[in-house]
Amino acid sequence: MNVINEIPSYLITVTASVAFFIALKLMQNFIHAKVIHAKTETSRAAWLCAAQLADNAVASLVGKDIAGHEKFRQATDIVQQALQKQGIKNIDLNAIETLVQSAYEKSALTPTVDPTSQQEQSTKTATIPAGQAPAIDPMKGEE
Template identity: 55%
Template structure:
C-alpha cells in the first residue's frame, strides 16, 4: 500500500509535466504558424512592389517607340516577365503581370493629363494613398 501512495505524486508530476509540454508545443506551433504567415505576406508585398517598379520602367521605356498600343503592352509584359525570371520569380501569374503593366500605363502620362476625370486622378494618386495608409498602420 505504501508503494501505491508513494507512486501517486510521481504520476501527478508526470501528468502535469506532460500537459505543460503539450500546451507549450501547441503554443509554439501557433507562434511559428503566425510567423510563417507574416513572412509570406511581407514577401508578397515586396514582390508586388518589385513588379510595379519593373512595369513602370517598362512602360516608360516604350513611350517613344513607334509601335501600336497592343505591341507596347505585349512588349512591356514580356520585359516584366523577363525581369522576374532573372530574379528567380517564375511562379508569378501572367494576369498579375498584365494588371501591373495596365496599371503602370494608366498611371503614366501616356493616357494624357486629363485632371477632370476622377478615375484617372484616383489611379494616379493610388500609390501615394497606399503609402499614406501603410504609414498610418505603422
C-alpha cells in the same frame, strides 16, 4: 507505503506532460502564424517588385516610335522576363498585363485622355475653295 510515495512523483510527471503538450500546441499555432505571415510578406514583395518593373518598362518605352499595342506587348515581355530572372514565377500573364496597364495609366509620361471631359474643338478654320461655300439661310437661324 510505496504507493503513497509515488503519488507526488506521478502528479509531477502528469503536470509536466500536460504543460509540455499545451506548450507544444501553442508553439504549433505560433509557428503556423509565422509561416502564413512569411508567405504574405513574400507575396507582397513579389507584387511590389512586379509593379516597379512595370513602371520602369513603361517609362523605358515611352519615347520609342512604335505602335501602342506593340509597346504594351514589349513592356509585358520585359516584366515577365525580369520576374523570371528574379525567380518569381507565380505571377500569371494576365496579372502582368494588368500591372503594365496600370503603369501606363499612372505614368505622367504617357498622355491621358478623359472620355468624360469635353475637349475644345480645334480653332483652326477649314479652308473652303472659293465659290463652294454653302449659302446661309437667314430663316433657319444659327445652328
